[in-house]
Amino acid sequence: MSEKFDVAIVGAGPSGLTAAYFLAKKGLEVVVLEKGGELGSKNMYGGRIYTHVLNRYFPEYTREAPVERWVRKEQLYFMTKNSAVKLEFFADDAFLKESFTAYLTKFVQWLGKKAEEAGVLIATGVRVDSLILEDNTVKGVIAGDDKLYADYTIIAEGANTLLLDNLNLKPMTKPEEVALGVKEVFRLDEERINERFGVNSEEGVAGLLVGFPSLGSIGGGFLYTMKNEITLGVVIRLDEPVKKKIKMYEVVEDFRMHPLIKKLLRDSYMIEYSAHFVLERGKLPDKYLYGDGYLVVGAAAGFELNTGLVVRGVDLAIESGKQAADTIIEAHEKGKQDKQTLASYISRLKNSFIYRELEAFKKAPRFLSNERLYNQYPEVVNEFLKEILTVNGTPRRLYSTFRKAMRNKVSLLDLIRDGLGAVRSL
Ligand SMILES: Cc1cc2nc3c(=O)[nH]c(=O)nc-3n(C[C@H](O)[C@H](O)[C@H](O)COP(=O)(O)OP(=O)(O)OC[C@H]3O[C@@H](n4cnc5c(N)ncnc54)[C@H](O)[C@@H]3O)c2cc1C
Structure with a gap:
């Protein structure tokens, strides 16, 4: 040569x-x-x-x-410190080969x-x-x-x-054009992953988690199931930890200790920890x-x-x-x-x-630089569902419960503005 x-x-x-x-x-x-x-x-x-x-x-x-696995379930979580609302899309066979999990x-x-x-x-x-x-x-x-x-x-x-x-x-x-991603990999045997996520050995789960995983900062969490591992991570815009005086390792630790995540990771052990930049x-x-x-x-x-x-x-x-x-x-x-x-x-x-x-x-x-998406909205969604699902003799009608959940968090004007922003940007 x-x-x-x-x-x-x-x-x-x-x-x-x-x-x-x-x-x-x-x-x-x-x-x-x-x-x-x-x-x-x-x-x-x-x-x-x-x-x-x-x-x-x-x-x-x-x-x-x-x-590792063909993605069969797409999950979106809105999380607060001790609660979570999960939206799940279960796909049929035709969708099955659109994406796969892999290292x-x-x-x-x-x-x-x-x-x-x-x-x-x-x-x-x-x-x-x-x-x-x-x-x-x-x-x-x-x-x-x-x-x-x-x-x-x-x-x-x-x-x-x-x-x-x-x-x-x-x-x-510029710092606001980059985010830092931190990922942890947890080993858990195949059978338990299958049971915990309701899939078979060929099928995998891809999850996006909003709110608590980034401690309300601009960013979010992710979760993927591999054959014998669960990968879990947080991505936060680079200027946020400095601005809000938060430490990345603490964010990741808090995320891992969230009651819902703790259950998903039960009996697993961490085998890898890594970090990388991603452009925004x-x-x-x-x-x-x-x-x-x-x-x-x-x-x-x-x-x-x-x-x-x-x-x-x-x-x-x-x-x-x-x-x-x-x-x-x-x-x-x-x-x-x-x-x-x-x-x-x-x-x-x-x-x-x-x-x-x-x-x-x-x-x-x-649009995704709007802090309300990571702070107020996950809280509103969680509070609304918690309220509307509570049965204790006090009637909870849909609209008034929703307005109550929004109070002091999101104004109607913000909601309209953000809704329009989403339509125009996404
Ligand atoms: C936290 C996080 C989560 C992500 N999740 C996903 C996901 O699930 N799905 C997805 O599709 N994408 C995801 N991405 C984005 C994806 O990883 C990248 O877009 C993709 O890897 C880009 O490929 P690349 O070849 O351009 O760069 P890279 O994969 O980054 O490769 C660049 C290579 O260049 C080498 N290199 C750099 N500088 C030098 C040098 N001076 N001399 C020699 N070698 C050098 C590096 O060592 C590296 O091997 C994610 C990114 C991050 C950070």
Whole structure:
């Protein structure tokens, strides 16, 4: 293998590895540089992967990918300190293969193996410190004392965009544009998970938890069932713990000790604890997604979607990796690396679901910054149900009980304003 490659890719996450796989399949010489000591060791997420992109690009995944459980139940919890209202959607068989739970580490290892089989060189334990910039063109990467030249560089460094920030290739990320996710994994035997969640061994549960899990801060909790584990975590916007003087480890601990969660975790033990950033700001403007000699993919480009009910990034990462690969394959055939040629990446993205969906939900981050969603509304929902379900001889009519639950928490005007906001943003 020569010192110079056709393509150098920074980061072996789903985006970088997908790009690498498709480039190598077309015969290009590709190197992926990953700072983690082992493939997958730095990749962390909540727990579920949507299958639509896999059906398109890796249909063999149903046989090969490390699926834990197929998501059969979707749950939404509104929680206060000692109560919870659960909304559950139980799906039929047709819905069953829309998403599955999996460990991102194992999924990345699976993708990495496919990329290596296609001819990609994956170098783990290598942190890229900077990019080679010559004549205003990116010509490869710098790792320690080593320079590695490439005709094209793909930046797939994930949400923590140190490389792009250090080179001023995008505006610095602001604290309110990022959230911190902390995840714990609890081992519990398969049978007990099945019993506790009312599923069989193939079926899984995906849960979103609002209110108490983030202690009323902008954020929320998540829960996924794996084969023999329950993963549980909290995501909170980065500026919130400082503003409200709360400590992340305490938030996670309180969440775990909530009476409802305690019951779900009974007899389990924690086997893993991890943390990672997730972007809340939406995608980067187009002009920061490509330049002379380089493209930006996946979470580094801001391709993550939080609609309040659905949190996604892996499917967008895979799609952007594929689009970046196609862009480079075309440019390589023309023998060009310039910005004008690589601009076709944007038109490809515009024709993909990434731009369609990010455009549709572009107002979501602003709407989801409304503290009432995490504070007052979960309390109102819980209080309302508690009241309306109480039978003690005092009549509780629907509307007056609802108004009582709202009193001193949400005004009618706020309710209308937030309702309209939801309609316009989500
Ligand atoms: C708490 C949390 C929950 C989430 N839940 C879900 C979920 O359930 N479903 C879903 O679809 N998405 C979820 N996401 C989002 C999803 O994890 C990301 O969108 C996705 O992993 C992005 O893939 P990527 O390849 O762009 O980046 P990443 O997966 O972050 O990979 C980037 C890689 O680049 C490497 N790297 C970074 N800098 C360098 C460097 N300088 N040199 C060498 N290597 C480098 C990193 O080590 C890493 O391996 C969640 C995210 C978080 C944080």
